[in-house]
Amino acid sequence: MKKTKEKPVVHQMMHADTASVESNNKRQAWKPLFHFIRQVKMPWILIAVCVVLNLAQGYLTLLFPSYTEQIYAGNFSKALAITATVIVLGKALLTAAIQGVCTITANITQMRFQEHIWRRLSRLPLSFYDKNEPRDLISRTTEDTTTLSEFFSHGISSLLSTIYTLIGSFVLILAYDWRLAASMLITIPLIYAIAIISGRFYFKMNNQVQAKLSNMTRYFASVLPYITLTKFFGQENREEQNGLDWIAKHFKTSFDNAKIGLVLTFAQTVVQVIFQLVIILMGVWLVRDGSIDIGIWIAFYMYANTLYSSFSSLSSQWQSLKRNQGCAARITQVTDTPIEENNGTMDASGVEGDLAFRNVTFAYGEQNVLNDVSFTVPSGKVTAVVGPSGAGKSTILNLVERFYTPNEGSVALNGQDIKEYELRSWRRNIGYIPQNCQLFSGTIRDNIAYAVPGQVSDEAVTEAARLADALEFIQSFEKGFDTEVGENGAKLSGGQRQRIAIARALLMDSKLLILDEATSNLDAESEAAIEATLKKVSQRCTVLMVAHRMDTVRDADRIVVMENTRVNAVGTHEELAASCELYRKMIGQQAVDATV
Ligand SMILES: Nc1ncnc2c1ncn2[C@@H]1O[C@H](COP(=O)(O)OP(=O)(O)O)[C@@H](O)[C@H]1O
Ligand SMILES: [Mg+2]
Structure with a gap:
């Protein structure tokens, strides 16, 4: 399978001068994939088992028609019946085994990928997070790793088995009669062309629909958390219309693509009919001619269909390989970014x-x-x-x-x-009290004790809360220190969040305390209390x-x-x-x- 074949001829002629750049890009596209898997401890043995199982299944697929042929040739021996049964049973068992082993392989691979990405993500410098949206990073850790791990389990093994059955069935047909093989050679380019065209189209179409879908999701996600803003300013009509526009855009893209998809499906069906006609007409001709008997024709029919389905799935497998290059490129953007410099000792x-x-x-x-x-x-x-x-x-x-x-x-x-x-x-x-005092979702106690996990007594937490003028409001809650603060402290007022952030920093008992407008959300009374605290702690x-x-x-x-x-x-x-x-x-x- 040559990569250059995939490119339509016209395109190649028009862009002859850019061809070398493109092929260079293509080589570049493989790099991240290889680079990434070199960094991860891959379950190579399991992957190899997947490949072997798939090839074994391909082997049985190729074996079966030759036995059918013998039955048609009048061989009704017990041995043949047993062998045929074993093949059918073997194929069924292999299907189950492939499903099981590949799924396990995919799970392990995904876990390794995710661990590798997460190790990086938790240690990358802030400058990286300035440039990358959290949502995007989450999708790299979840969706991209799913796609990529599927590839290393089901993907590679079925790709290899497809290539194997493809070549195998052609060679077997050739062994029966060269004219049968020749008829395949005439029809195959047609299948290949239609598979490539539709494969490319489906790939593009999928990307477009995905892009529209993610734009829509992004829009919803940007509006819903701030719905109070919309309500404050009475902009419901506008947001409703914006949302409807995104929905309409998504629909239009899906619908347009479905229309073109229909044409392609029709073209595929026509090609399939032509293919079947060629097989039947060749069969009729050669059987009448006396060159082959009916058993061989049946076997040929089966091999030809294997050939057909292998060719069709090869194209989609190739596209999936491309998609995986994309996933790997996105993931390596994370994993190749140097982690925070830490040369100090x-x-x-x-x-x-x-x-x-x-x-x-x-x-x-x-x-x-x-x-x-x-x-x-x-x-x-x-x-x-x-x-x-x-x-x-x-x-x-x-x-x-x-x-x-x-x-x-x-x-x-x-x-x-x-x-x-x-x-x-x-x-x-360093005790750090940030400008917009972020809290983790969890209890008030978890948040105050965040910097010193597991090493801190309840008295110390209470004392820090008291110093931060937070004790009173915490104790007024039914659950006290065990109150859940909600996502980013959403269940607390701005001033309460700020005082918890202050308590968290004070608990560290550090030699350097830095505050960024730490009292900006406080009323005059709390502010005075905090100032008194600061004066006290500044003595140490x-x-x-x-x-x-x-x-x-x-x-x-x-x-x-x-x-x-x-x-x-x-x-x-x-x-x-x-x-x-x-x-x-x-x-x-x-x-x-x-x-x-
Ligand atoms: N993470 C960042 N990336 C790029 N520019 C930033 C970033 N943080 C702050 N800035 C810019 O740096 C300048 C100083 O910001 P900052 O130190 O936050 O000011 P302030 O004195 O209000 O605290 C501003 O012009 C701001 O836009
Ligand atoms: Mg500032």
Whole structure:
């Protein structure tokens, strides 16, 4: 089976100059598949068993007609009857065995694939997740691995067995009479052509319908979780219409394709009829001629049909191979992305000292988000970063967490570049309270104890909750700490989520606490309580906080004013109020905001 044969002639002539590029691409298409399976521990023995079983079944398929022929030739011996029975029984048993072994093989292969992908997914850098949608990654781990594991169990083995029966039946026909073989050679190109054309079409059609279907799903998934927004703004009519449009588009594609599919099915039927006619007419001619007897004709009839079905299924198997190249390419995009760099070896636990940004320049993409940023977070003090939104405040915290690496300059703790610390040891020693405080679905206790699983007493959890001013509302729940928070904490209010996130960070008892607008969702009373807590904990750790409200900042030991990727000024509240134009504007703004 040559790959180039698949290409329609016209296409080849029109694009002669691009042919070499395409064949190169084709070779490229195989690479990810091979590359991927080299990374995974494949159940090769089971796969080999699948292949052997399938070939055995192909062998029996080829064997059977020759016995039928002997029966027609008048051989009614007991031995023949037994052999024929054994063949029929053997084929049936093999079908069951293939089904069983291939399914087991597919299950094991899929598990290995999924394990391999998941190991990567849980350790890839954040920059990877910036570029890839979770939904897409989930489908790679579930759907693509299903398709690919099917290929390595049923796919490969049936492909090989198809090729085997194809060649076998042709050779056997040739052995009977060359004219029978010749008649096959005339009709086969017709079957081949129609199988290739329809195979390609079904492949394209399937892709189009899938694309429309996934667009539709994406649309539904983007609207339903935010249905409150739609209702707030009374946009139900618009969303209803949008949804109906997507449904109509999906239907139109499926329907158009069904129409063309009908034409193709008709063409396939015509070819099949021609094929059957050729077999019958050849048979009539040669039997009358006395060249073959009726038994041979029956055997020929059976082989010809095997040949026909092998040819038809070869095309769809080939398309499925292509689909698997696609799956492998998508999967290797995940598995070939380098995991987070972790060359550091130093243990970070309990390390204290000043945290310093030294001439840090950083860009997520093309544009610099931090430009030559230098400042120090003194050990055991509270340092606040303020500035307009988009100034780069959260980015500073991202670099401290080592979610990203600076393009230029470095971040150092106690004079030591932070990348010298072992990554997980480093992160475990930072209490991080993120801007949009994510929670896992699970109980309140699970969430607070997340950073120190299994090592924490109920008293410690309660104490952390108390420090975070969360104890009161937790205890007001019927189930207390065992209350389920819902997906991403959906069953809690914004302020409650925030206080749980704070408790979670406080429980770690780390030497460095970083907060990103951690009190933005809190009412004045809770905020005051948290501030008191922060003051207390800052006696035993260093605090770096991005602050939203200027009154939270006032008491900080040091304030870093960020403006448009750069450090504008550093100082205490009094110093900045006296000297920094931007800072004065910011306190002014806040005062105006507060009176509204
Ligand atoms: N993951 C990201 N990928 C690309 N750009 C980002 C990413 N996160 C933030 N940015 C951009 O970086 C700039 C600074 O963002 P950020 O540090 O979050 O600002 P803020 O001071 O409001 O916390 C913004 O222009 C933002 O659009
Ligand atoms: Mg921010």
